[in-house]
Amino acid sequence: MPEEWVMPEGGARRRPAGLRRYLATAFLARLAEEGMAVAVVMLALHRTGSAAQGAFVLTAWMAPHVLAAPLVGAVVSRMRRPRLCYAGALGGFATAIAALAVITGRAPTPVTLAVALAGGGCGPVVSGGLSTLVAVLAPSGPARDRAYALDAAVYNAASVAGPAAVSVLAGLGSPGPAVLLLAGAAAGAAALVVTLPYGRTRPAAPAHPPATLRADLAAGLAVVRRTPELRAITAATCLAHVGIGALATTTVLLAQGRGQPDGGGILMTAFAAGALAGALAVGRWRPPVPVGHLAGIALSGTGLALAAAALVPAPAACAALFVLAGLFDGPLLTATLRIRADHAPAQLRAQVFTLGAGLKISAAACGAALVGPATALPAPLLLLGIAALQLAAALLHTLARPRPPRGPGAPRAAARGSETAVP
Structure with a gap:
């Protein structure tokens, strides 16, 4: 042990x-x-x-x-x-x-x-x-x-x-x-x-000579690119975070346009509080769905809630929808971490985690930069664009992740797939 x-x-x-x-x-x-x-x-x-x-x-x-x-x-x-x-x-x-x-x-x-x-x-x-x-x-x-x-x-x-x-x-x-x-x-x-x-996080006496640092770097990038589950969640979360990076600026503009100069901070706090509650809820109740499905549901729910918030002018209802969007966004991070842990080889797990996080942050930075020139557009339209990115990310993840096999061996394969569910 x-x-x-x-x-x-x-x-x-x-x-x-x-x-x-x-x-x-x-x-x-x-x-x-x-x-x-x-x-x-x-x-x-x-x-x-x-x-x-x-x-x-x-x-x-x-x-x-x-x-x-x-x-x-x-x-x-x-x-x-x-x-x-x-x-x-x-x-x-x-x-x-x-x-x-x-x-x-x-x-x-x-x-x-x-x-x-x-x-x-x-x-x-x-x-x-x-x-x-x-x-x-x-x-x-x-x-x-x-x-x-x-x-x-x-x-x-x-x-x-x-x-x-x-x-x-x-x-x-x-x-x-x-x-x-x-x-x-x-x-x-x-x-x-x-x-x-x-x-002991590494074997005491490796059976083969250790790879060079350059080889380790290449292996980390390759495992993300070649593993369908890792490739799917990385691409989907990066696309979603282009929108998330633009969310703070957009909420400030949205609140100002609706006569609430200080409301942008309230909306972002509502989103973050909802995300915290969503992550805690997944940890406590553990929904019995495969972790890949959980990621798609989270992205879709976040997108739909933000789209509704763009169309609802009442401040209280808008804040409630931001909480709902956060409730869906919280499980996405849980699912992302699980997928990385389940499908990254143990010796490359650190590369997979740091690379995935670095790409997401860079995508968010791109979103923050892109929204700057677009601030002349109506804020609800910008929020609808952010929502569309979440829905597009959900579709991308659905199309990119591997399908379970069908046919005579399907029940056995389905049983293996259930091992990656959040029990």
């Missing part, structure tokens, strides 16, 4: 060791990541009177994700002591945030951007790399299903708490202390990640 599992006396059920510490680690790290999207812009505005530098710094912070993700995943998968890699990356993440709290709006712009690029290079560990530890800490089956649902809930909880904490602290004083708080959260994650029971 691996070192990271404990067997209760008198029973055969295995329980994850350290899962609570992992969830605390992930929450603190993601709190820092989610808060930075708001904090760095507020800090630049406070110190320079313009949000332009904040936008440049945020772009530099996000840009390395897609480039660094495969490299980070390959390095993590090759290390015999991965806790050193995780601790180092989270420590670098915290250091960069603390440095930005001091130099943003004060140091020359190239220096600030260089620090943001360095910190953003550690981002794939937070956005995707940490989730690979769930497969180490939880056994396959219902325990891992629930662990991934809780991991998704942590993502959504951080997306609510991070911007909220920054806004409250900035309102009480200035954005500088808020950014330092985020640095402290990342430092806390770096300290906690060292205490996790990793066990």
Whole structure:
């Protein structure tokens, strides 16, 4: 039995060791990541009177994700002591945030951007790399299903708490202390990640000579491209996140157009709260549908709810529909994490997780950039476009994922397919 599992006396059920510490680690790290999207812009505005530098710094912070993700995943998968890699990356993440709290709006712009690029290079560990530890800490089956649902809930909880904490602290004083708080959260994650029971995550004596780093990078990209389930969920979630990246700007415009100048934040909070509730609900009630079907249902439900919100002018009804959209969006992340864990080879799991997360973040950044020139269009039309992207992603996932075989062997195949359901 691996070192990271404990067997209760008198029973055969295995329980994850350290899962609570992992969830605390992930929450603190993601709190820092989610808060930075708001904090760095507020800090630049406070110190320079313009949000332009904040936008440049945020772009530099996000840009390395897609480039660094495969490299980070390959390095993590090759290390015999991965806790050193995780601790180092989270420590670098915290250091960069603390440095930005001091130099943003004060140091020359190239220096600030260089620090943001360095910190953003550690981002794939937070956005995707940490989730690979769930497969180490939880056994396959219902325990891992629930662990991934809780991991998704942590993502959504951080997306609510991070911007909220920054806004409250900035309102009480200035954005500088808020950014330092985020640095402290990342430092806390770096300290906690060292205490996790990793066990043996790599074989002690490989039967074959280890591959080169370049070969590992190529293998990680190839497994996503060649595995139908991974290819389908990656393509679908990237398409959906082009819309999600444009959602914040669109909700602000939608609320302003309907006479609610401060309503954009309320709508985004409603969406995030719904996503948190949806992820928790999947973890608690575990719907008996295959995980691939769950992803398609989540994308379709999010799209339909956002489309309805675009057509309903009443503020209360619109907010309720944003909650509903979030309720569907929460299970999508759970399904995505499960599909990656189920279909990625163990030695390439870190690459698959970090690459998938990096591509999603890059897609969201593209969506945020694309909506800028389109702000002259009516906000309901923009929201309908975002909804259409979710529905298109659901269709893409349905067409791209493999079909179960039919014929005499279908019942046996269906039984095997049910193993990937969220029980």
